Amino acid sequence: MKKYTFLPLAIAVVLFFTFLFFPNRWLKSWVTDQRVEEAKIELNPLMFQGEYLQSQMLKDKNALPIYGSSELEHFDPFHPYNYTKAAKTPYSTFMVGRGGSQSITHFLNFAEQEKNLKGKKIIFIISPQWFTAQGMDDFHFSPNYSMLHAYDLAFNHEMNPKLKEIAMRRLLQFDTVKRDHLLVSMYKYELAKDKKPIFGRITMALGYMNRALLEKKDLYYSLINEQNKKLHANPSLIRNQTFEQQIQNADAFGEKRITNNNLNVNDRYYNRNIAPKYKQLKNFRKDVDYSKSPEYEDFNLVIDVLKDAGAKPLFISIPMNGKWYDYAGYPKEKRQAYYQKIRTIIKDANYPLIDYSSHEYDPHFITDTIHIGWKGWVYLDHDMDRYWKAK
Structure with a gap:
């Protein structure tokens, strides 16, 4: 006869409740300054989707956060993080964003950190390719x-009510949100x-408990150290160099990496993504128009939440690769319409x-x-x- 033991189950239950009820203040005390410094370059979604590490970084009066998307992952000697280290600037940078991070993602992040953004200088990089049809x-x-950010939005009673309403209605359009029936109920109750009252109190109480679990999970994730990024730093190209010398260094660096095409695209990307289908890519973007996109509504949410928070953003409008987009059939005059629209909004x-x-x-x-x-x-x-130097 087989003997069954409940010991493993009992141990699992004890461990679960130990982790669940472990005091938050103790967990926070374990997140060291070194851990916060490491998080600045990890570009880890666990940090983006959490709260604690970002709040610690934003509380640093000498921190200048940079928000963007996949360009932040492209480390080279001139990358802002490498630059600040080599030039020994009075401020430090940390990156928030990765591929697919667009306006609505950043909105939720800013909404989560509103209390830490008042009077804070930040850099926000705008990518043209966000603004698709x-x-x-x-x-x-x-x-x-x-x-966590989505649940916190429901409990955010300091945000402008109209802005909060627009944001919740927008989030309810995504299937990812729709699958969370509790969150949907909370948003619908708020709207x-x-x-x-009885339904609302029950719904919000359940949501509060779920949010507490998400906060706990975020604190545990904050203790996890990612493997170090390859920063490809070369301080000699930055330190004690004038702007003009750094430009010359960057041109020399680029010339070694663009040798086999006239599209201003690095060899590696060209060989892998363009050369195999070069002819098929001719004029393949002829119907693109970045000046017309639902993304503009999400982008306005970003602007509105930064105003609501009292932040001090500097927006950066990234250009398109002219030679590549000429070949791809997206004409210059249509590109100029996109740039002008961004200028007008800002x-x-x-x-x-x-x-x-x-x-x-x-x-x-x-x-590329x-x-x-x-x-x-x-x-x-x-x-x-x-x-940074400007008042």
């Missing part, structure tokens, strides 16, 4: 979605004109904008078809310096 879809939204918001659209054909400003790098980073580095 369909806008953000579930395929790109889901991997970057933070359940309802005729509220049912001007109307009364925020500063650095517009790099004049660098479309500047060799080594864009490293879409990502800023090398010479582009040098320009951004020095604009970042000026913005």
Whole structure:
């Protein structure tokens, strides 16, 4: 006869409740300054989708966060993080964003950190390829979605009520959110004109408990150290070099990496993604129009939440690779319409904008078809310096 023991189950239950009820303040005390410093370059979705590590970084008065998407993952000697280390700037940077991070993702993040953004200088990089005809879809939204941020939005009673309402209605359009029936019930209760008090109290109480679990999970994740990134730093190309010398260094760096095409695309990307289907890619973007996209509504949410928080953003408008987009059939006049629309939105918001659209054909400003790098980073580095020094 087999003997069954409940010991493993009992141990599992004890461990579960130990982790569940372990005091948050003890967990926070284990997150060291070194751990916070490591998180600045990890580009780890666990950090993006959490709260604690970002809040610690934002509380540093000498921190200048940079929000963007996949370009932040492209480390080279001129990358902003490497630049600040080599130039020994009075501020430090940390990166928030990865591929698929677009306006609605950043909105949720800013909403989560509103209390830490008041008076805070930040850099926000705008990528043209966000503004597609369909806008953000579930395929790109889901991997970057933070359940913790979404639950906290429901409990955010300091945000402008109209902004909160628009944001919740927008989030309810995503299947990822729709699958969370408790969150949907919370949002619908918050949005309802005729509220049912008993239903609402039960729903929000359950949501509060779930949010507490998500906060606990975030603290445990904050203790996890990712493997070090390959930063590809080379301080000699930065330190004790003038802006003009750094530009020359970036051009020399780029010339070694673009040798086999006239599209201003690095050899590795060209060989892997363009050369095998070069002829088929001719004019394949002829019907693209980045000046017309649902993404603009999400982008306005970003602007509105930054105003609500009292942040001090500097927006960076990334250019398209002129030679590549000419070949792909997206004409210059249509690209200019996109740039002008971005300029108008930022001007109307009364925020500063650095517009790099004049660098479309500047060799080594864009490293492939879409990502800023090398010479582009040098320009951004020095604009970042000026913005930090400005009152």
